[in-house]
Amino acid sequence: MAVLRLLVLCLLLVTASTAYRDEDFEEFDEDEAEFDFEVSEELDDDEELDTDYEEEGEEELPEEDEDIDGEEFEGAAPSQSRQSPDDLTLSESTGKMKPFWQAYIVELVVVLCMGLYLLNYFIGRARNSSLAYSWLSAHRELLDTNFTLVGDSGEGDDPTEGELVKLADDEYVLWTSGRAHCIGMLTHMKLSPRQDLFSIFSAFLQPNTDSTTVIFQLDENDMDTLIFACGQKRALTKLVKEYEDLSRYSPSIKPMARADGLFQATESGEVAASVLSDRIMTFLSKHSHDILSIHITDQYTGITQDSEDSDTVVVKKPEKRVIVTFAGCSMDNVLMKFSLQLLEHIASIKLSKEGRSKANRNRSKVSASLEKLAHSQRQEAAQHRREDKAKAAKEKMLAETDPDKQRKMEERENKKARKRNQPKVKGMRVAMK
Numbered sequence: 001m002a003v004l005r006l007l008v009l010c011l012l013l014v015t016a017s018t019a020y021r022d023e024d025f026e027e028f029d030e031d032e033a034e035f036d037f038e039v040s041e042e043l044d045d046d047e048e049l050d051t052d053y054e055e056e057g058e059e060e061l062p063e064e065d066e067d068i069d070g071e072e073f074e075g076a077a078p079s080q081s082r083q084s085p086d087d088l089t090l091s092e093s094t095g096k097m098k099p100f101w102q103a104y105i106v107e108l109v110v111v112l113c114m115g116l117y118l119l120n121y122f123i124g125r126a127r128n129s130s131l132a133y134s135w136l137s138a139h140r141e142l143l144d145t146n147f148t149l150v151g152d153s154g155e156g157d158d159p160t161e162g163e164l165v166k167l168a169d170d171e172y173v174l175w176t177s178g179r180a181h182c183i184g185m186l187t188h189m190k191l192s193p194r195q196d197l198f199s200i201f202s203a204f205l206q207p208n209t210d211s212t213t214v215i216f217q218l219d220e221n222d223m224d225t226l227i228f229a230c231g232q233k234r235a236l237t238k239l240v241k242e243y244e245d246l247s248r249y250s251p252s253i254k255p256m257a258r259a260d261g262l263f264q265a266t267e268s269g270e271v272a273a274s275v276l277s278d279r280i281m282t283f284l285s286k287h288s289h290d291i292l293s294i295h296i297t298d299q300y301t302g303i304t305q306d307s308e309d310s311d312t313v314v315v316k317k318p319e320k321r322v323i324v325t326f327a328g329c330s331m332d333n334v335l336m337k338f339s340l341q342l343l344e345h346i347a348s349i350k351l352s353k354e355g356r357s358k359a360n361r362n363r364s365k366v367s368a369s370l371e372k373l374a375h376s377q378r379q380e381a382a383q384h385r386r387e388d389k390a391k392a393a394k395e396k397m398l399a400e401t402d403p404d405k406q407r408k409m410e411e412r413e414n415k416k417a418r419k420r421n422q423p424k425v426k427g428m429r430v431a432m433k
Contacts, residue, residue, distance in 0.1 A: 124194030148178025225359035231293030
């Protein structure tokens with residue numbers, strides 16, 4: 001992305017340089033035209049003087065004496081009717097030479113902008129890398145205490161330790177595993193694009209801040225049927241709009257009672273009361289500015305599918321996840337400790353019989369509606385395939401030049417159509433005594 005932006009910047013600057021050069025060439029053409037006009041006027045004046053001189057010479061010259069010997073004038077210099085080229089004086093052109101810095105001002109600006117962009121790119125990339133590894137160093141002791149494997153890159157057969165996976169110049173992930181109540185934890189650090197000069201300028205209009213997302217992937221028996229989300233209004237609204245589980249089971253957003261600035265979206269009141277214990281509410285009220293969102297679900301299927309982009313509905317297998325997103329890339333262990341405590345609390349929640357039964361009914365309804373929608377789309381796709389096949393057979397029949405073959409093909413297609421339209425009669429099975 002940074003290279004693409006640099007190419008766009010170079011293209012814009014080259015375009016500006018071309019326009020600037022065109023203006024200089026227009027001025028040069030005007031000066032050259034004016035210069036040619038002045039030279040032509042001087043040449044016309046010289047021709048007029050020569051013409052007058054020849055006419056006066058014809059009138060004043062006496063008749064030549066036949067007795068005059070031509071040898072007396074052998075040494076005489078011939079008369080010159082024109083001035084020598086060295087005597088001609090040309091008027092100076094009105095255009096003046098520009099100083100070096102003015103003549104190449106656009107090129108200097110292009111080089112300066114490219115240099116600033118590259119310098120900011122290397123400095124910003126080094127800054128983001130240093131920030132990510134500083135976060136890992138600050139949390140390494142806590143992670144080693146709670147997980148068996150910290151920093152596995154996922155490459156090769158043998159696991160690795162203490163490695164951050166770089167997704168981009170402003171994105172780093174850390175995978176940890178080997179803990180009770182979860183399969184693994186993925187930490188995703190989304191940093192400000194400090195390496196991009198355009199993003200730095202656009203940050204004055206829309207600030208780009210760092211964020212840290214902790215994703216716990218739970219096993220089937222590690223969490224009950226829970227769907228709950230809370231956080232700042234802007235972040236929570238985006239979650240409910242983008243994720244399928246929240247948009248289906250808990251689309252409404254309400255403000256939280258004991259945490260100023262935070263909102264919640266829950267499947268039921270029992271789920272909200274079970275998740276928001278006194279200890280959790282105390283921490284949320286104290287660190288409401290540090291927490292962007294908390295997403296707890298047993299029906300995680302990812303981002304909502306766009307019906308315009310996809311023709312078929314894909315029924316995904318739901319997963320159980322706990323996702324916590326913090327503002328900034330804090331070096332303090334308080335937020336990470338809270339995430340681990342929240343995981344332990346979620347694993348200990350057990351809904352009542354009525355609450356679990358209601359949640360299961362909701363999931364059955366959603367699953368049935370998805371299966372019905374997928375079935376109707378499969379039928380529609382099969383109908384389209386049959387229509388395309390019939391259209392191809394008809395075109396093939398019309399393209400046949402032999403009348404007998406064309407008639408046989410038509411009879412064959414009509415027979416297939418009558419067979420498809422016949423009602424299907426189920427055979428009766430007679431029980432043998």
